[in-house]
Amino acid sequence: MRLDKFLREQNLGTRSQLKKDIQAGLVSVNGITALSPQQQIAEETDQVSYKGQLCVYEKYIYYLLHKPAGVVSAVRDAHDKTVMDLLGDVRKNDLFPVGRLDKDTEGLLLITNDGKLSHELLSPTKHVEKEYECCLADVFDERQKVLLEQGVDIGDKKPTAPAHVRRLTERKIALTITEGRFHQVKRMLHAVGNEVTYLKRIRMGPLILDETLPRGSWRRLTKEEVECLQYDRSSHL
Numbered sequence: 001m002r003l004d005k006f007l008r009e010q011n012l013g014t015r016s017q018l019k020k021d022i023q024a025g026l027v028s029v030n031g032i033t034a035l036s037p038q039q040q041i042a043e044e045t046d047q048v049s050y051k052g053q054l055c056v057y058e059k060y061i062y063y064l065l066h067k068p069a070g071v072v073s074a075v076r077d078a079h080d081k082t083v084m085d086l087l088g089d090v091r092k093n094d095l096f097p098v099g100r101l102d103k104d105t106e107g108l109l110l111i112t113n114d115g116k117l118s119h120e121l122l123s124p125t126k127h128v129e130k131e132y133e134c135c136l137a138d139v140f141d142e143r144q145k146v147l148l149e150q151g152v153d154i155g156d157k158k159p160t161a162p163a164h165v166r167r168l169t170e171r172k173i174a175l176t177i178t179e180g181r182f183h184q185v186k187r188m189l190h191a192v193g194n195e196v197t198y199l200k201r202i203r204m205g206p207l208i209l210d211e212t213l214p215r216g217s218w219r220r221l222t223k224e225e226v227e228c229l230q231y232d233r234s235s236h237l
């Protein structure tokens with residue numbers, strides 16, 4: 001990898017600033033001052049220092065995005081803006097969103113290059129909980145709650161697994177499901193005679209949407225959040 005790209009991916013500054021810093025002798029590779037931004041480095045083994053501080057290469061990257069409506073959950077798309085476009089100029093060439101939210105759905109989306117974690121969060125056999133806040137067209141009643149909690153026929157081979165419902169207001173619920181079928185939440189509400197007018201994912205396994213994160217923005221997962229996902233991965237996610 002090019003040295004300036006490596007430094008850029010550590011979020012140490014803009015590419016042009018970092019180029020200047022390299023040319024000014026502020027970067028060393030294995031103890032030798034590097035003067036060319038194009039210098040190739042072995043990112044996993046070379047010791048790169050920037051302004052005297054060792055830069056530790058991170059193999060796995062985890063971003064928590066507050067997805068807004070209007071962007072698609074894909075790495076690239078011929079017509080629409082994607083969730084990857086929202087990340088801006090950071091390391092993302094090997095990253096991908098973990099699962100899909102519909103174009104009009106908002107909320108928590110994990111973006112990573114950790115394929116094993118992604119698989120475990122999405123695998124139907126792992127029953128990872130996904131919690132959605134749902135605004136509804138009609139008043140939500142007890143009959144609808146009972147049906148969702150039993151599992152409903154949404155036209156697939158099997159009915160959905162039992163869901164958990166928390167009533168928030170007359171027309172708003174938090175619904176927790178453990179599967180990830182196509183348009184699942186909207187189809188479940190439709191099947192019980194209601195309609196989703198707004199949908200937002202607020203939790204995936206132990207990971208909670210950070211409400212201080214404005215729509216369309218993102219942050220790195222904290223060390224604690226990563227550890228929590230990794231711990232849960234080996235136990236009960």
Ligand code: URA
Pocket residue numbers: 100101102103105182183184185186187199
């Ligand atoms: N269920 C839906 O219907 N849409 C989503 O985006 C996610 C879950």
